[in-house]
Amino acid sequence: MIALFTDFGLAGPYTGQMKAVLAREAPDVPVIDLFADAPAARPDLAAYLLAAYAAWFPAGTVFLAVVDPGVGGARAALALEADGKWFVGPDNGLFALVRRRATTARAVRLAGDGRALSASFHGRDLFAPAAARIARGEGAGGVDDPGDAIDRPEWPDALARIVYIDHYGNAMTGLMAGDLAADAVFARGGAEIHRARTFSDVAPGQAFWYENANGLIEIAVNQGRADRVLGLSVGDAIGF
Numbered sequence: 133m134i135a136l137f138t139d140f141g142l143a144g145p146y147t148g149q150m151k152a153v154l155a156r157e158a159p160d161v162p163v164i165d166l167f168a169d170a171p172a173a174r175p176d177l178a179a180y181l182l183a184a185y186a187a188w189f190p191a192g193t194v195f196l197a198v199v200d201p202g203v204g205g206a207r208a209a210l211a212l213e214a215d216g217k218w219f220v221g222p223d224n225g226l227f228a229l230v231r232r233r234a235t236t237a238r239a240v241r242l243a244g245d246g247r248a249l250s251a252s253f254h255g256r257d258l259f260a261p262a263a264a265r266i267a268r269g270e271g272a273g274g275v276d277d278p279g280d281a282i283d284r285p286e287w288p289d290a291l292a293r294i295v296y297i298d299h300y301g302n303a304m305t306g307l308m309a310g311d312l313a314a315d316a317v318f319a320r321g322g323a324e325i326h327r328a329r330t331f332s333d334v335a336p337g338q339a340f341w342y343e344n345a346n347g348l349i350e351i352a353v354n355q356g357r358a359d360r361v362l363g364l365s366v367g368d369a370i371g372f
Contacts, residue, residue, distance in 0.1 A: 133162045134267050135189060137182055137197040138255065139170045146253070150196065150260045157264035166195075170296070171366050173201035175226040176287060177295040180306035182219075183229035184346045191216030196255075196263040199226055204251035209242040209258055211272035212282065218272070220263045222254070228284040239282060240272040294351075294368045301357025303364045304350045309343035316341075316372045318351065320362045325351065337361075 134154060140146040147168055154163050166185060171177040178199045186195055200207075200222040208223040214234035219227050220242075231237045242262050249257045266272055291306025298304070318325040318341050328340040336355040339362060344350040351370070353361045 133164055133189075133192075134158065134194045134196055134263055135164045135166045135186075137167045137170060137178075137185075137195055137199075139172045139174075139178065139199045140168050140255075141172075142168050146255065149253070149256045150198075153256055153260035154196075154264050154267075157261060158267045161264070161267040170199050173199070174367065175199045175201070175222070175224045176284070177291075177293065177306065177367065179226050179229045179284075179287070180291050180295050180348075181304070182226065183233055184308070184348050186217060186219070186230060187233075188346060189217065194218040194220065194263050194267045196259055197221040197226055198255040198259055200224065200254065203254050209254065209262075210282065211240045211242055211262060211266065211274065213238050213240075213272075218263075218266050220259050220266065220272075222259075223282060225282070225284040225287065227282050228287055229289075231282050232289070240274040242272065242274045245273075292370050292372070294364055294366050294370065297359050297364065297366055300352075301359040301361075302344075302350050302352040303358050303362075304344065304348050305370060307349040308347050309349060312349060312372060318370060318372050320364075320370070323362075325362075331355075 197219055198221050202224055210223040212219040212227045214230050214237040290311040293306055294303045295306045296304040325339045325341055328334050328342055331354045334340045334354050339353045341351045351358050
């Protein structure tokens, strides 16, 4: 399967144009919409989401991942194989956490296949054809890359920031459950927010933090919106 992970938004033509390429070039491969609303132009935040959610998918999955504020610039185009999964997208740190957490990984620097390549939409013109090629079993092409630019040693293993706010107003962080003690307390606006197992374990309107279904620490309000109640936005630092 091919899983789409982008910051293109939930409206507009961009996801549809990439899917059209995939349908043309890998028509028998299912395409999964994972994220279309990853943090816009923030690979430094999206990297933590991608690593957490990719872990749920089986080997053989191809992630077409495009959070690419430097499109058309100096950043390279990359295909990374990590523990039997492929990640196709820009070499701007988006794959840094995937590679760091993988047992085995290798990177390939991609080149165009001779077709027209726009300056501003490599998702459609470069990354989608490469993802389709890999999904067909033909390999990534290109040349091996040492991957120096993949790594972001300045990015921590555990990021104490909000990396995503979902439809319900729940705020995901770049922290995995193992990063915090069960009795850790989150402080916001003078309030103390303790851990709970799930929503029904606290009273309606009460804020809490918990381990979400993909292992990330998430801040929520039972039957409310944590982003509004606590004033949380993507990119905010959080303190425990």
